[in-house]
Amino acid sequence: MRVDTRYSGSEIQEGAGVTSSFSRRSFLQATALTTSGLLLAKTTTLDAGPPAELPSPWYRAAYRRNVIDMHITDWNEKFLSEFDPENYVELLRLCQVKSSVVYAQSHVGLCNFPTKVGRTHNGLKGKDHLKKVIELCHQHGIGVQLYFSVIFDRWAYDSHPDWRIILVNGKAAAEKSRYGTVCPNSPYREYVSALIEEMCAQLDFEGIRFDMTFWPAVCYCVHCQKRFETEVGGKLPTVIHWEDSRWVSFQRKREAWLIEFASFLTHKVKSLKPKATVEHQASTYTHGWRLGVTEGLSRANTFLQGDFYGDARQGSFARKFFYNLSENLPYGFETSVMVSLQNHTAKKSKDLLRAKAYACLADSGAFVFIDGIDPVGTLNRSVYEQMGQIFGETKGYEKYLGGKLCQDVGIYVSTESKCDFADNGKTLDDPNLSNRLPHLDAALSVCNALIDHHVPYGVITKKSLGNLSQHKVLVLPNVLMMDKEEAGAIRDYVQAGGRLYASKYTSLVTKDGKRQADFLLADLFGGSFGGETKESYTYIAPVDDTQKLFEGFTRKYPIGLDSSQIIVRPNSGVKVLGTITLPYSDPSDLVRFVSIHGNPPGIPTDHPAIILNQFGTGHVIYVSGELENSEVYRPIFINLIRQLFGSFTFEADAPQSVEVSAFHQEEKRRYLVSLVNFQKDLPNIPVDNVCVKVRLERRRVKRVVSLPDERKLDFEVRDQLVQIQVPRLETFHMMALDYE
Numbered sequence: 001m002r003v004d005t006r007y008s009g010s011e012i013q014e015g016a017g018v019t020s021s022f023s024r025r026s027f028l029q030a031t032a033l034t035t036s037g038l039l040l041a042k043t044t045t046l047d048a049g050p051p052a053e054l055p056s057p058w059y060r061a062a063y064r065r066n067v068i069d070m071h072i073t074d075w076n077e078k079f080l081s082e083f084d085p086e087n088y089v090e091l092l093r094l095c096q097v098k099s100s101v102v103y104a105q106s107h108v109g110l111c112n113f114p115t116k117v118g119r120t121h122n123g124l125k126g127k128d129h130l131k132k133v134i135e136l137c138h139q140h141g142i143g144v145q146l147y148f149s150v151i152f153d154r155w156a157y158d159s160h161p162d163w164r165i166i167l168v169n170g171k172a173a174a175e176k177s178r179y180g181t182v183c184p185n186s187p188y189r190e191y192v193s194a195l196i197e198e199m200c201a202q203l204d205f206e207g208i209r210f211d212m213t214f215w216p217a218v219c220y221c222v223h224c225q226k227r228f229e230t231e232v233g234g235k236l237p238t239v240i241h242w243e244d245s246r247w248v249s250f251q252r253k254r255e256a257w258l259i260e261f262a263s264f265l266t267h268k269v270k271s272l273k274p275k276a277t278v279e280h281q282a283s284t285y286t287h288g289w290r291l292g293v294t295e296g297l298s299r300a301n302t303f304l305q306g307d308f309y310g311d312a313r314q315g316s317f318a319r320k321f322f323y324n325l326s327e328n329l330p331y332g333f334e335t336s337v338m339v340s341l342q343n344h345t346a347k348k349s350k351d352l353l354r355a356k357a358y359a360c361l362a363d364s365g366a367f368v369f370i371d372g373i374d375p376v377g378t379l380n381r382s383v384y385e386q387m388g389q390i391f392g393e394t395k396g397y398e399k400y401l402g403g404k405l406c407q408d409v410g411i412y413v414s415t416e417s418k419c420d421f422a423d424n425g426k427t428l429d430d431p432n433l434s435n436r437l438p439h440l441d442a443a444l445s446v447c448n449a450l451i452d453h454h455v456p457y458g459v460i461t462k463k464s465l466g467n468l469s470q471h472k473v474l475v476l477p478n479v480l481m482m483d484k485e486e487a488g489a490i491r492d493y494v495q496a497g498g499r500l501y502a503s504k505y506t507s508l509v510t511k512d513g514k515r516q517a518d519f520l521l522a523d524l525f526g527g528s529f530g531g532e533t534k535e536s537y538t539y540i541a542p543v544d545d546t547q548k549l550f551e552g553f554t555r556k557y558p559i560g561l562d563s564s565q566i567i568v569r570p571n572s573g574v575k576v577l578g579t580i581t582l583p584y585s586d587p588s589d590l591v592r593f594v595s596i597h598g599n600p601p602g603i604p605t606d607h608p609a610i611i612l613n614q615f616g617t618g619h620v621i622y623v624s625g626e627l628e629n630s631e632v633y634r635p636i637f638i639n640l641i642r643q644l645f646g647s648f649t650f651e652a653d654a655p656q657s658v659e660v661s662a663f664h665q666e667e668k669r670r671y672l673v674s675l676v677n678f679q680k681d682l683p684n685i686p687v688d689n690v691c692v693k694v695r696l697e698r699r700r701v702k703r704v705v706s707l708p709d710e711r712k713l714d715f716e717v718r719d720q721l722v723q724i725q726v727p728r729l730e731t732f733h734m735m736a737l738d739y740e
Helices: 021-025 085-094 129-139 154-159 188-202 222-231 245-272 295-300 312-325 350-362 381-400 438-452 462-470 484-495 544-550 631-644
Strands: 064-069 099-103 143-149 207-211 277-280 305-307 332-336 338-340 343-347 366-372 409-412 457-460 473-476 499-503 527-532 538-542 559-561 566-570 575-583 601-615 618-623 650-653 658-665 670-677 687-695 701-707 716-718 721-729 732-739
Touching: 064 381, 085 129, 085 381, 099 129, 129 143, 143 188, 188 245, 207 245, 222 245, 245 277, 245 295, 277 295, 295 462, 305 366, 312 332, 312 350, 312 438, 312 457, 312 462, 332 338, 332 350, 343 381, 350 366, 350 381, 350 658, 350 670, 350 732, 366 381, 381 732, 409 438, 409 462, 438 457, 438 631, 457 462, 462 484, 473 484, 473 631, 484 499, 484 601, 484 618, 499 631, 527 601, 538 544, 538 601, 544 575, 544 631, 566 601, 618 631, 650 658, 658 687, 670 687, 670 721, 701 721, 721 732
Parallel strands: 064 099, 064 366, 099 143, 143 207, 207 277, 305 332, 332 366, 409 457, 409 473, 473 499, 499 618
Antiparallel strands: 338 343, 527 566, 538 559, 538 575, 575 601, 601 618, 650 687, 658 670, 670 732, 687 721, 701 732, 716 721
């Protein structure tokens, strides 16, 4: 099962996608015996040397990490019978990781340590292999995070039917699944608490990773119903409507309950192991509303770490998102070494894993590779040899990392806006529920446009409201729900000189589901809400003196949008850059139409489609439709961004496959600039003569060096831009610009 299928793509080709660990494990053949001839044989013990001392906190220097999935049942006596702690840790050393997630328990609910609370895996034959793995890891300077699967627990599901997540139709959510899903509002939470006590009493570790801290379905169990009655009153609503306060209150409770559950677990660990780190698997923040994950959940994490399986753009978006949301850095960016976790034997190419590792390095993130253990308990040595070669390359750059990400354009993501108003009035079991997330779709499209045109960007949430001034431009891509705190902070930002791009429904509906009579940000937009076109296919026609912004589109041949547009009543004094043109007939009319295939433009209107307004000392562009959500219109979107502000920290003359990132290390008086060539078809074709221009304002550049060899590079200074030519870029190039 996949969640948010609009992001799904081929694991082999790394198609664009944000896939949660729920998705990545959904077809995992955990009980299938491996037939590969590459199983780990007994290996020669590596020279241990003296016991290594872990840094404090452990994660600060751990840029090379790994997870070995161990969701193995025990109905076959062979399962985990060949597990060898010595070999396990030997392979961790071979791939040069600084930390590893080691399974104390798994989705199947069986424990890998002696337990009186739950049930220990039979294949371990009473041996405490987990304790031995931890001891060996510590001996070799490898930090250990214990893995703990919550909510997804097959043993708890089978043993306690009253804990199960129940669907709106009264059936168990996992009725036709190998997964057992239990409700965090049930007595299951006391069971988890007791297991945590056992783990903390028996084991020495650096941190705990709680996986699957999200709602796999909307739960209608007796425990959720009772809690809703107590806190809100009445029965749980069953009809989706994002402008109905009762439905929205249920969704907000689901989000709050999840945060409370995560905080409960984190507090429990911290009360027993104050120095231990705690993280809850974090790839679900950009998934839809059903999972109930919002930015508030991040506060229950020491740092964020999550798994992603999409292309280069998805990875860039996720890492920028984690950078700003994580309580501490570095965050962890995970992906599997296999083409998918459903395919136990087919590895991704070294070129692909290398490109992913370098892309993570360019964003100053910790790269985490995921492998799956064989059912008998062995591992494929070739995986660790390959990752050891990759980490052998990347570790030389680690000492240079750090600083403040240059993010001239901030993409605002509202984690309470992960819905679609098109679902209003539908029941939860309606087969026609939307698979679109208009706000997140638009945000990801903005990311792609900025990368294509080499514009420095970041992804921010409500957590960053107090730091908006770091962005030269703020983008609000069809933010479906907004509260007054957000609106106030954004107003102050623009008033003080900030630049803002906003589109469609932004600030029209509040987070309690109340549609406002006017935009909360109407004064910034320079116009008031006047309704919405009934036409579902509309056009934006450029005003004659603005056609240079519109990349060849004209009033006769305007920009087509596969969506309605907001009708805006403009204030006097605003500059209208484009107006709405409607098709000759309503696209929903199947009788009275013009063209059998399409809806050509035919009715010009005076309704503004794009407005440029000055507010305080700042400027705002409001677009009445989803212009930024179309790949073909990305150059136009970039033109509008440059209309607001055109002088960014860096520029690059490079193809779209090359992403540029920069960090400002103010204490060192240095800019760290990285280029990643990540093409769709690998291995990469080298790119020649990439020109990078870095704006140092009034600073004077002292030297430019390539890293890690610190070889001096030639540069020129023109119009406050330091220009560096990179003769050949294969996959990765990092350089430092020192200034005075």
